[in-house]
Amino acid sequence: MKSRFIFCLVVLVFISFSMVTFCVCKVDKTYALSFLEGTLNVKGFMRNDSAWRIRHGSNAQEGLEPWDLILCRNTFQLEIEYKPTDWLTVFAIPRLVYDASLDLDRSLERRIASHARHDFKVEDDLREIYADIVWNNWRARIGKQQIMWGESDLFRMADIVNPLDISWDYLLYSTVSSFEDIRIPLWALDLNWASYTGYQWSVEFVWLPGFIEDGFEPHKVAPEGANWALPGTPQFMVDSLRTSEPDDGWENSEFGLRVKGIFRGWETALFYFYSRMDHPTPKEDVEQRLLRSVNFDHHGHGEALIPGVGLYAHPGKYFEYPFTNRMGATFNKYHELTKTIYRGECVVTIDEPMIDRYVMDRTYERETFQYMLGFDRPTMIRFLNPNRSFLISAQLFQKFIFNYNHHMKDHSPGGTTTDRYQTVLTFLINTGYRWDTILPQLLLAYNFSGEGAILPQCEFWIGDHWRLGVGAHIMMSHNMREPYFGGFRHNDQLYTWLKYQFH
């Protein structure tokens, strides 16, 4: 009864707010809520994302049934821009998020540890706030922000500055909003110098001080029991990811430098980034710590994780986030004859941490090299759409681990688990019908180690204010160990989004 009430309340608030803002927009015929003689502009949206499973859960996801509503995420977001002078702009994104799925289905709620529920359900955050100061060729952006480098879509390679919040739904937000909604903004100084002369050089220096607010931020993962929980990761380990974060301080500072130019049509960039890894590495004595914890746990904290092995849940700092050096390059080029954009990027990581498949506290450090080559080509397929081209885009990703041995496991999200190299192909096709108000898209991804996904979706534009979308994730994998979809191979889902945007 309570769950129905909450659901109705969410729907009611959504519709009421939409109607009010719709009326305001209709009356004043303006395109942003403006204050202070037009220097302060406010825009925003309300959005509901809902997803339903279409398969039974895996063993680790026991109890998850087809048509379980596993996501009912309601977002209210504002975008506020204040531009008092030509050289200064202040921008802020406050966001409120409430996922009603746990309140609508108590069995889902019970799967998640009580202390982890609130963080999973609610987010009330000043997500981004920064000031842009522009002076001649210089631009400084200071504040909490997202910094995006790279050329690749769907999988991140040179996009290494901000970590991700993958507790919601990595696939949904990577295909629908290109990570924007799940990148974790960080406090940073982004200093940029650009020139329009010569090769249009630009130089960008990034400094993440690591001591403001939460300091260093790693990737955020779902709690145990959630639909997108990492398989085989108990809650105390998930908790430990946060508690293992280093203390705030100057020593967490991360630096990056990027230099870019355009040479005879080749837009090329070189970059370097010194930072902590955003995913954790077990500490060398983690197994000892876990075993010791049995003795220290006088309150009988938790139960045996793996019966017979003797690992018991106990809070502790089991992980570390070591610093690494990453350097790479990106390029894009338009080829007139084929009317195609070719693009690519590569990253070399020095001393990337690896873990052992069999021994928990054995780690390795290896150099890795990864690259992406891709193309985008608009192509008329008249019998399918006589009025608009289809964008056909394909990408090849490869990653190599130097000095590899078969005990090694790269445990980064999407890391190599089966061999010294990993090869992934993606293929994207999309178009627009009825003056781009119906926007279908099909995305295919295939990892040559034996997994893949089919991700169709379609968005409908209804007037200026409403957007409706529907899509599906169909995942295939030979086993649970595959890096991208293996652990989630039973997580096929249908999803919808409904958005009302104002001003």
Added chain:
Amino acid sequence: MSKRLNMTQKMCIPVIAITLIVLSLVNVKAEEKKKDPMLQEYMKKDPLLKEWLEMVDFYPKRDQEWEEKWVGKKIDKTNVDEVKELLPEIAYRAFKNWDKVYAYVEPATINWRPSPGFIEATKKYIGKVTCDSEWPYILHNYVAGCPFPRPGNDPIKIAWNRDRGVYESDDYQYASVVFNVYDQKGRGRTVGCDYNRLYWAYRTDIDPKPELPGNKAGIYRTTALRVYWPFDIAGLNMVVIKYKDTTKEEDLYLYVPTMRRVRRLSAGQRCDSLAGTDAAWDDCDVYDGEVRQNDYKYIGIQDKLVWYNVEYPYPETADWEGAYFCGLPLQKLPMIIMEANSNISNFCYSKRIWWIDPISSRHYNSTLYDRKGRLWKEQFIACTKSMKNPDNPGNNPAAMTQFIDWQAQHASPWHFEPPQEGKKTGPYMNIGWDPILFTPEGIRRMGR
């Protein structure tokens, strides 16, 4: 004196005499043209206009008999057949078939001349510029100004005048442009954007002239289209870079706010809808493609009815039938009629019929045909009465454009937002843009 003239000298006398007679007749004819009272008035008021008209050797003449009958009259479905030949094809159909479409006739005026710098550059380089008559119609020795002030009936020269010789100032901003997108039932949506342009070469008014320093890439001009409405595409910023090398294709870069990065786009997307409107990317500025992408046919100079001298910003039209510039003034003016046949295989348009003003080389109308040669779309430009920039009072950029897809019965007029406190709206010329804003890194910096 007593020496007798030889045979050759005897022959020269009548030849010289005949030449003098012909020249004086031509001069008389030109003087007659100049005697048109409308022309006299404008030339007296503006000596630079006089200089320009002499340079292009074109003197529009008011059709007084026709104007006596029509000026002040309303044209609508009841009498549009009488002016059918003077209207573009789809405009005629709109008047004929839609109840709410009407216009008033005004006496012909001249409200355009280029800046002194442009006139000077044209004068300086007159006769030095050439172009190939064979494909790809390469332009040679062009530095600044109008390349061919007297193009005659050479369609290639007219096409180059339209491409390089339209004076638009060295940079400009069309601030707060709104596209309305209507279907047959009047249901619509809007796209709001700023349309900014900067000329990197062939500059005539703002220093540095004639080219920005360090233009190693050989950029001719850059155009930026920055969307601010609707919310989900707000912040999209597309830069189109055209090069001085007329055989080189343009470059397109798009800042995508949801990706927070700049994507490079293919020039092969020129047929795609521009921000979901009826216009394709190729239809920006009536025609945004290259001269070499068409073969041309000169049809002639004919008097036509065009939307000229209109006020801006124009109130937002309320419904589909009202979308066709209702109540705006039409003037009967001479236009060059030209046919442009696409030579790109599989291109969306097979043919375009252009109306080009012989004085300004500006497009006033473009009728578009699909691959099968069927009438498809029409773009009609309405030019403004006056300029906001007092230093450049003669310019008349587009105040609004009507775009109709006749096959789909769909329309996308654009116009400026009404004035609002603290918000720029309308055209602004020679404002001194920072070139960085028109580079890929510049649009990334402007993004969030």
